[in-house]
Amino acid sequence: MIDFSLKDKVALINGGSRGIGESMAREFAERGATVIVASRKQESVDAVARSIRDAGGKAAAHACHTGKPEQVEALFEQVQKEFGKLDVLVNNAATNPYFGPFINAPESAFDKTFEVNVKGYFMMAQRAAKMMVEEGRGSIINIASIEGITPSQMMGIYSMTKAAVIMLTKVIAKELGSSNVRCNCICPGLTETRFASVLIETPEIYQHYVQAAPMGRHAQPSEIVGAAVYLASDASSYTTGAVITCDGGTAI
Numbered sequence: 001m002i003d004f005s006l007k008d009k010v011a012l013i014n015g016g017s018r019g020i021g022e023s024m025a026r027e028f029a030e031r032g033a034t035v036i037v038a039s040r041k042q043e044s045v046d047a048v049a050r051s052i053r054d055a056g057g058k059a060a061a062h063a064c065h066t067g068k069p070e071q072v073e074a075l076f077e078q079v080q081k082e083f084g085k086l087d088v089l090v091n092n093a094a095t096n097p098y099f100g101p102f103i104n105a106p107e108s109a110f111d112k113t114f115e116v117n118v119k120g121y122f123m124m125a126q127r128a129a130k131m132m133v134e135e136g137r138g139s140i141i142n143i144a145s146i147e148g149i150t151p152s153q154m155m156g157i158y159s160m161t162k163a164a165v166i167m168l169t170k171v172i173a174k175e176l177g178s179s180n181v182r183c184n185c186i187c188p189g190l191t192e193t194r195f196a197s198v199l200i201e202t203p204e205i206y207q208h209y210v211q212a213a214p215m216g217r218h219a220q221p222s223e224i225v226g227a228a229v230y231l232a233s234d235a236s237s238y239t240t241g242a243v244i245t246c247d248g249g250t251a252i
Contacts, residue, residue: 004233007032010083011232012075014066014124015093017044019193020143023221024090024228029057031229036079038064039093066093066120076127085135088232089128091121091165092143094195102156110157117161118168125172125183132181140183141231142169143224146247149187152208162187166243173241182240184231189247190218215248 011028015021017039029035029052037045037052037059045061052059060082064075079086095116098109125140132138147155148162165185172183190196190209199205200218210216227244230236245251 002235004229004235005032006088006229006233009033009087009232010036010079010085011088011090012036012038012079012086012128013090013092014038014064014120015143016090017041017048019195020188020191020221020224021090021092022048023225024092025059026052026055026057027222027225027229028088028232029055029059031233033088033232034058034060034083036083037061038075040065066124067115069123072120072123072127076131080131086128086131086138087135088139088141089124090141090143090228090232091124093120094143094145094161096155096158096195098157099154099198101154105157113157113161114164117158118164121165121168125168129172129176129181133176133179136180138181139232139236140169140172140181141228142166142183142185144169144185144187144243146187146189146245146251149243149245149251169243170241177240182231182236184236184239184242184244186224186227186231187243187245187247187251188219188224189213189245189250191224192218192220209250213248213250214252217248219246219248 011033013025016025016037025035042063049059049061064071144165145162147159151159169185
């Protein structure tokens with residue numbers, strides 16, 4: 001029988017206070033994982049963790065700005081102290097402060113987007129990998145985007161960061177495969193979250209995305225979760241370096 005259980009696994013979900021990350025945190029907990037919900041604001045992660053515990057699950061909450069090395073280090077020191085191991089890392093935090101033409105993009109937007117979307121993922125994965133190598137196993141799941149495969153207009157910097165996340169995934173998979181640490185990537189298409197609200201609520205932009213998807217609609221966060229459950233569970237024990245698109249066919 002294929003094992004999709006996450007019982008006894010400790011899973012850290014960064015960007016877990018809402019949207020896709022929150023949906024993953026709830027589903028992981030329902031499947032038996034102890035979930036550590038991380039995001040920038042303590043009150044936001046506290047609310048999600050409390051809700052999971054109220055539903056009978058196991059969850060902790062820790063604030064962390066992943067673009068800040070000292071906060072990443074403090075987070076992992078706390079994880080080590082509280083749980084003694086880490087089985088799964090989901091890198092999900094992201095930002096996109098600039099939506100507009102590449103030619104007019106300010107340097108500040110470039111720096112901020114790469115700080116969170118690339119540097120943050122790199123530092124989180126690096127720190128998680130050290131714990132996982134010691135344990136002799138682990139799964140790192142990077143949430144990228146189809147923008148990293150086929151960019152849209154006005155999303156240039158964001159698309160570049162997501163392409164970098166895809167390559168980061170492959171680098172980690174190749175280097176750590178012999179240590180039984182797997183790294184895979186999920187590339188969602190347009191998904192109904194607060195992060196993507198401007199794309200969904202602007203009719204001309206929304207139509208562009210929907211028309212590009214053979215399924216003719218956008219996704220709900222829950223529709224991305226199944227791929228993460230597979231990659232976090234032992235069902236994917238021989239899967240590493242994979243880039244899984246959950247995009248309604250947009251990147252075909």
